[in-house]
Amino acid sequence: MPVIKIDDVEYDVEAGQNLIQAATKVGIEIPHYCYHPGLSVSGNCRMCLVEVKGPRGTMAQIACNTPITEGLEVVTASDTVKKMRQGVMEFLLLNHPIDCPICDQAGECGLQDYYMEYGLYTNRSTVPKVNKDKVVDVGPLVILDQERCILCSRCVRFCAEVTETHELTITHRGEKSRIETFPGKPLDNAYSGNVVDICPVGALTSKDFRFKKRVWFLSTANSLCTGCAKGCNVYLDHENKQTYRYRPRFNAEVNEWWICDEGRLSYKVLHHNRLDQALIKGQASPLDAAVKTAADLLQEAVQRHGESAVLAIGSSTASLEDNFMLKHLLLQGASSEAVYAPNFEHWGEADKLLKEADKTPNTAGVKLLGIETEPEVLTQALKQPELKLVICLDNDAEALRTALADRKVQVIYLGSHATPLSAQADVSLPITAHAEHYASYVNSAERLQKVEQAYFPTSEARPAWKLISALFKPLLTAPPLYDDVEDVWSLLRSKYTPLAKLTFYEIPDTGLSLKPAPETDAASEEKALVADNA
Amino acid sequence: MKQVKVKTIKREKMSFWERTYLLPIFQGMGITFRHFIRNLIGKGPNISVSYPDEKKTMPTGYRGKHRLTQRDDGTVKCVACMMCATVCPAHCIHIEAAEHDNPEIEKYPEKFEIDLLRCVYCGYCVEACPCDAIRMDSGIYTIFATKREDFIIDKEGLLNVKPQDPSTARPLQGMPPLPGSEAGSRDLPMADHA
Numbered sequence: 001m002p003v004i005k006i007d008d009v010e011y012d013v014e015a016g017q018n019l020i021q022a023a024t025k026v027g028i029e030i031p032h033y034c035y036h037p038g039l040s041v042s043g044n045c046r047m048c049l050v051e052v053k054g055p056r057g058t059m060a061q062i063a064c065n066t067p068i069t070e071g072l073e074v075v076t077a078s079d080t081v082k083k084m085r086q087g088v089m090e091f092l093l094l095n096h097p098i099d100c101p102i103c104d105q106a107g108e109c110g111l112q113d114y115y116m117e118y119g120l121y122t123n124r125s126t127v128p129k130v131n132k133d134k135v136v137d138v139g140p141l142v143i144l145d146q147e148r149c150i151l152c153s154r155c156v157r158f159c160a161e162v163t164e165t166h167e168l169t170i171t172h173r174g175e176k177s178r179i180e181t182f183p184g185k186p187l188d189n190a191y192s193g194n195v196v197d198i199c200p201v202g203a204l205t206s207k208d209f210r211f212k213k214r215v216w217f218l219s220t221a222n223s224l225c226t227g228c229a230k231g232c233n234v235y236l237d238h239e240n241k242q243t244y245r246y247r248p249r250f251n252a253e254v255n256e257w258w259i260c261d262e263g264r265l266s267y268k269v270l271h272h273n274r275l276d277q278a279l280i281k282g283q284a285s286p287l288d289a290a291v292k293t294a295a296d297l298l299q300e301a302v303q304r305h306g307e308s309a310v311l312a313i314g315s316s317t318a319s320l321e322d323n324f325m326l327k328h329l330l331l332q333g334a335s336s337e338a339v340y341a342p343n344f345e346h347w348g349e350a351d352k353l354l355k356e357a358d359k360t361p362n363t364a365g366v367k368l369l370g371i372e373t374e375p376e377v378l379t380q381a382l383k384q385p386e387l388k389l390v391i392c393l394d395n396d397a398e399a400l401r402t403a404l405a406d407r408k409v410q411v412i413y414l415g416s417h418a419t420p421l422s423a424q425a426d427v428s429l430p431i432t433a434h435a436e437h438y439a440s441y442v443n444s445a446e447r448l449q450k451v452e453q454a455y456f457p458t459s460e461a462r463p464a465w466k467l468i469s470a471l472f473k474p475l476l477t478a479p480p481l482y483d484d485v486e487d488v489w490s491l492l493r494s495k496y497t498p499l500a501k502l503t504f505y506e507i508p509d510t511g512l513s514l515k516p517a518p519e520t521d522a523a524s525e526e527k528a529l530v531a532d533n534a
Numbered sequence: 535m536k537q538v539k540v541k542t543i544k545r546e547k548m549s550f551w552e553r554t555y556l557l558p559i560f561q562g563m564g565i566t567f568r569h570f571i572r573n574l575i576g577k578g579p580n581i582s583v584s585y586p587d588e589k590k591t592m593p594t595g596y597r598g599k600h601r602l603t604q605r606d607d608g609t610v611k612c613v614a615c616m617m618c619a620t621v622c623p624a625h626c627i628h629i630e631a632a633e634h635d636n637p638e639i640e641k642y643p644e645k646f647e648i649d650l651l652r653c654v655y656c657g658y659c660v661e662a663c664p665c666d667a668i669r670m671d672s673g674i675y676t677i678f679a680t681k682r683e684d685f686i687i688d689k690e691g692l693l694n695v696k697p698q699d700p701s702t703a704r705p706l707q708g709m710p711p712l713p714g715s716e717a718g719s720r721d722l723p724m725a726d727h728a
């Protein structure tokens with residue numbers, strides 16, 4: 001590995017990267033705007049200027065376009081470098097409006113950050129600023145402010161290189177240059193929201209998030225998009241038990257820097273049409289009473305009619321823990337293995353970038369647990385005459401309701417959202433959604449990933465695995481106490497080999513591949529790092 | 535241990551008349567009546583204010599009830615940047631932002647409420663405001679209501695509060711342009727940044 005010298009300190013770095021990347025890895029920040037690790041190098045903002053020692057003396061050079069070579073010597077902390085950054089800032093801000101009070105980027109803006117560090121703090125310009133268009137509606141998700149743009153071209157490169165849809169371009173020349181869309185062709189691709197994240201300033205902002213919150217009020221939890229089986233990693237930004245937005249969270253193995261627009265807006269399901277109280281035959285009831293009623297129904301069905309009287313329907317929208325608990329306790333409490341988790345109607349379009357056709361986050365997890373996912377098998381099973389009671393976990397579909405309607409069976413429904421089935425069921429119990437619990441999901445590439453609890457539920461909702469264990473309590477001779485997700489995991493890891501030796505809190509933030517042959521898998525970054533250091 | 539210096543102060547002995555307590559009482563009453571009569575005939579300094587018939591003019595800089603300043607056309611000057619809500623130690627400012635019709639203004643508060651009961655009258659909100667949109671120069675020091683909810687003053691209420699003395703109120707600064715104003719007028723004196 002090449003040895004380079006940054007500010008007179010030698011570092012052993014990986015070849016094949018540029019100076020910004022190498023410096024970041026050893027903890028030295030080189031300010032930059034136009035460079036983005038997911039895009040080609042453009043080298044137009046000049047913010048990353050550093051001094052590089054060469055045969056002809058020390059020269060100013062842009063770090064984003066400086067590949068790592070053996071013996072590279074760089075100065076990033078000199079007065080000259082500071083002055084260069086100051087000069088670049090002065091140019092970038094020459095025509096920049098003082099919009100911070102009304103700019104949604106304020107608080108996470110590259111200009112603000114570096115201005116505090118390298119700003120000139122006085123204005124030497126005597127000519128009026130060039131005015132361009134503000135509040136330009138460029139697409140369904142994005143608003144453009146041409147004045148705030150620093151013409152770094154990240155957004156242009158994103159549309160050219162990642163989505164290959166080429167909607168954005170730079171028009172005009174000199175100080176009149178601006179970002180524009182082509183006439184009649186809005187920024188309307190399936191990934192357009194990402195330009196908001198990569199724009200280092202407030203030129204491209206999200207229509208959905210517009211003026212909703214100042215970003216410094218938000219707290220962030222590591223979460224997952226539950227919009228499809230890809231399981232893109234996201235930051236979930238929330239305040240006061242309300243989720244305001246998703247931002248992509250880098251994961252080299254899953255979504256890299258991006259998420260799709262559908263997923264970006266899917267946070268809304270967290271607040272839309274939630275089942276926020278327990279129902280007994282459609283009537284609101286206290287949670288404890290409803291759990292008791294449901295447990296009694298279950299006990300009666302099992303004790304009176306035997307194990308074949310009960311059937312459980314899991315769901316690939318529910319977490320690994322929830323489905324596991326359903327399967328495990330059904331076997332323990334009712335000696336039945338009748339667990340099914342078909343995905344009836346959550347299907348959509350797939351594309352070559354991220355989107356998957358399976359619009360549920362945990363199909364692979366359900367399969368890992370050995371739960372049947374064929375809809376046909378379930379509809380057949382529902383026809384069995386002995387059947388008396390169905391426990392349904394967050395799974396509602398037209399087909400399922402029709403199959404149930406033909407039968408006189410009791411239904412205990414556990415769901416996060418109010419659905420027709422939750423209204424019909426004998427007992428409906430509210431469960432938490434992914435922002436409100438710690439849980440894990442397995443994505444389509446068999447990667448085990450976890451979500452962090454961002455906040456406590458606004459309603460009486462409880463994690464489904466807790467409610468399920470409460471339901472089965474009367475049926476178990478020695479009911480174990482499940483209080484923490486780790487308690488569920490102590491069982492989970494003993495039953496499934498791919499999960500052996502794992503504990504919930506040890507799952508890395510970027511997940512863990514459950515596929516065999518882990519040595520070829522750079523999955524857990526920690527592991528890779530350890531290997532690197534060794 | 536450090537030596538402590540002890541200085542003994544002798545208590546002054548009271549004189550005979552002082553010990554009777556009678557003379558000092560009459561002396562005190564004398565002063566009281568002198569002021570009373572002088573004020574009664576209108577010759578004294580008369581420092582009490584006949585509130586509520588008469589109200590005191592507060593010194594400049596006194597932090598009274600808040601007001602929201604207005605643009606020339608009477609609309610709210612605040613741009614809902616939330617600086618005041620961020621800095622407020624009492625968390626008593628609640629703002630909901632909305633899109634303004636004029637793209638030059640872009641953002642304005644659809645809702646702006648201050649809970650005057652929670653407010654500690656620190657004046658931080660005034661200091662934090664980048665647009666000179668909130669001020670406490672109304673001179674109003676009597677804030678009363680009969681219900682808790684009535685202490686929450688809304689945007690209309692705040693816009694209707696008048697400065698104590700319009701002539702001494704600082705001129706508005708950094709006024710964003712009005713609809714239809716000419717391009718370039720956005721470069722205001724406050725735009726003193728690189």
Ligand code: SF4
Nearest residue numbers: 099100103106109202
């Ligand atoms: S882009 Fe940054 S510096 Fe410019 S107005 Fe927005 S927050 Fe302020």
Ligand code: SF4
Nearest residue numbers: 149150152153155199
């Ligand atoms: S809009 Fe943003 S990302 Fe695009 S060129 Fe301008 S500053 Fe860069």
Ligand code: SF4
Nearest residue numbers: 622653654656657659
């Ligand atoms: S005066 Fe102080 S406490 Fe009152 S609203 Fe302003 S910042 Fe808040």
Ligand code: SF4
Nearest residue numbers: 612613615616618663
């Ligand atoms: S700081 Fe000023 S402009 Fe900003 S929200 Fe408060 S009153 Fe409005």
Ligand code: FES
Nearest residue numbers: 032034045046064
């Ligand atoms: S980051 Fe290197 S020139 Fe912009």
